[in-house]
Amino acid sequence: MTILVTGAAGFIGSNFVLDWFEEYDEDIISLDKLTYAGNPENLKSLENNKNHIFVKGDIADEKLITSILNEYQPRAIINFAAESHVDRSINGPKDFIDTNIIGTYSLLEMTRIYWNNLGYKPKNIFRFLHVSTDEVYGSLENNEPPFSEMTPYAPSSPYSASKAASDHLVRAWHHTYGLPVVTTNCSNNYGPYHFPEKLIPLCILNALNGESLPIYGDGQQIRDWLYVKDHCTAIRLVLKNGALGGTYNIGGRNEKTNLDVVEILCSVLDELMPKKDGSKYSTQIIYVKDRPGHDKRYAIDATKLESELGWLPEETFESGIRKTVEWYLGHQDWVSRVQSGEYQNWINKQYQ
Numbered sequence: 001m002t003i004l005v006t007g008a009a010g011f012i013g014s015n016f017v018l019d020w021f022e023e024y025d026e027d028i029i030s031l032d033k034l035t036y037a038g039n040p041e042n043l044k045s046l047e048n049n050k051n052h053i054f055v056k057g058d059i060a061d062e063k064l065i066t067s068i069l070n071e072y073q074p075r076a077i078i079n080f081a082a083e084s085h086v087d088r089s090i091n092g093p094k095d096f097i098d099t100n101i102i103g104t105y106s107l108l109e110m111t112r113i114y115w116n117n118l119g120y121k122p123k124n125i126f127r128f129l130h131v132s133t134d135e136v137y138g139s140l141e142n143n144e145p146p147f148s149e150m151t152p153y154a155p156s157s158p159y160s161a162s163k164a165a166s167d168h169l170v171r172a173w174h175h176t177y178g179l180p181v182v183t184t185n186c187s188n189n190y191g192p193y194h195f196p197e198k199l200i201p202l203c204i205l206n207a208l209n210g211e212s213l214p215i216y217g218d219g220q221q222i223r224d225w226l227y228v229k230d231h232c233t234a235i236r237l238v239l240k241n242g243a244l245g246g247t248y249n250i251g252g253r254n255e256k257t258n259l260d261v262v263e264i265l266c267s268v269l270d271e272l273m274p275k276k277d278g279s280k281y282s283t284q285i286i287y288v289k290d291r292p293g294h295d296k297r298y299a300i301d302a303t304k305l306e307s308e309l310g311w312l313p314e315e316t317f318e319s320g321i322r323k324t325v326e327w328y329l330g331h332q333d334w335v336s337r338v339q340s341g342e343y344q345n346w347i348n349k350q351y352q
C-alpha cells in the first residue's frame with residue numbers, strides 16, 4: 001500500500017514522513033513544489049529508503065497529479081502543501097490564493113476522478129486528509145472559550161482566509177461528491193526543521209547570532225503551541241480512525257503569550273549555550289512594529305480528538321522547547337544552508 005504526502009519537504013510534512021517510517025514500512029510518495037519553504041535536505045535520511053519516492057511538483061499541476069495517482073494508486077492522500085506564513089501573505093497574497101485555494105481545488109478534482117474509477121474495496125478504504133489550521137476560526141478574546149469544531153469560521157489574514165476556503169472546498173467535495181475526506185485544524189507547531197521565518201526558530205537563531213529578538217507590538221498575543229511530533233501522531237490517528245467527512249481540532253492546551261514563549265526559550269538557551277559575556281539572551285528582546293490585523297489569541301479545545309480517538313500529546317511546552325533548542329544547536333549545517341539565499345531577502349525586507 002502507498003500514501004501520497006503533499007508538501008512533504010516542508011516543516012510538518014517532513015516530520016510526518018520521517019515519523020511515518022519509524023512506525024510503518026508502507027510506501028510514501030512525497031510531492032513538493034520546493035518553494036522557498038520546501039527543503040529536500042529535510043528528507044535526506046530517506047535517500048536509500050526503497051519505500052520512499054520524492055517527486056518535485058505542484059498540487060495545481062493536474063496532469064502530474066493524475067499520472068502520480070494512476071501510477072502509484074495511493075490508498076490515502078495527506079495534503080500538507082500550502083503557503084503557510086501569515087507575514088508573507090500580508091506582503092503578497094497571490095501565492096496563497098494559487099496554492100491554498102486553486103491548488104487544493106485541482107488536487108481535489110484529480111483525486112475525485114481517480115477515486116471514482118477505483119474498484120469497490122480500494123474505493124471504500126481511500127481517504128483524503130486535509131491538514132489545516134486553527135487560524136480559520138479567527139481571533140479570540142482572552143475570556144472566550146477555546147475553538148471547538150463547532151466554532152464558526154472567521155479568518156482574518158490572507159493566509160487564514162485561503163486556508164478557510166480550502167477547508168470549505170474539501171468538505172464540499174465530501175458533501176457533494178461523496179469524496180472520503182477528513183480535515184484537521186491544528187494550533188501553532190514548533191520543533192525540528194521549522195523554517196526560521198516563524199517566531200520560535202527565528203528567535204533561537206537570532207539569539208545565537210547575537211541579533212535582536214523581534215516581538216511584534218506588546219507581545220501579549222497568545223498562541224497555543226504543539227510540538228510537531230504530537231501533531232504527526234494525531235494525523236496518523238485521524239487517518240486511521242477519523243470519521244468520514246469529520247473535522248478534528250488538534251492542540252496541546254499550551255497557551256502562551258509571545259513574550260512568554262521568547263523568554264522561556266531564552267532561559268533554555270541560557271542553560272544549554274550560556275553567552276560568553278555572562279549576559280542573558282532575554283536582553284536581546286526588542287519590540288517592533290505590530291503585524292497588521294494581528295490576531296490576539298488562538299486556543300484549541302481538543303476534547304473531540306482526545307475522547308473519540310484517544311489522542312494525547314506527549315510533550316509539554318517546556319519539554320518540547322528544550323528538544324527544539326537542542327535540535328537547532330545540533331544542526332548548525334542545516335541552519336546555515338537554510339539561512340542563505342532567499343531567506344536573507346525576506347529578513348531584510350520584514351525587519352529592516
Ligand code: NAD
Nearest residue numbers: 007009010011012033034035037038058059081082084189
Ligand atoms: P511549510 O511552509 O513549512 O511547508 C509547506 C510545504 O508545501 C513546503 O515544502 C512547500 O514547498 C510546499 N508547497 C507549497 N506550495 C506547493 C504547491 N503548490 N504544490 C506542492 N507543494 C507546495 O508549512 P508547514 O508549517 O509545514 O505547514 C504544513 C501544513 O500544515 C499547511 O497546510 C499549514 O497550513 C498547516 N498547519 C501549519 C501549522 C504550523 O504551525 N506550521 C499549524 C497548523 C496547520
Ligand code: TYD
Nearest residue numbers: 086188197198199200214215216221223258
Ligand atoms: P508565527 O510563528 O509567524 O505564526 P502565526 O502567525 O501563524 O501564529 O508567529 C507566532 C506569533 O509570534 C504571532 O503572534 C506573531 C508573533 N511574531 C513576533 O512577535 N515576532 C516575529 O518576528 C514573528 C515572526 C512572529
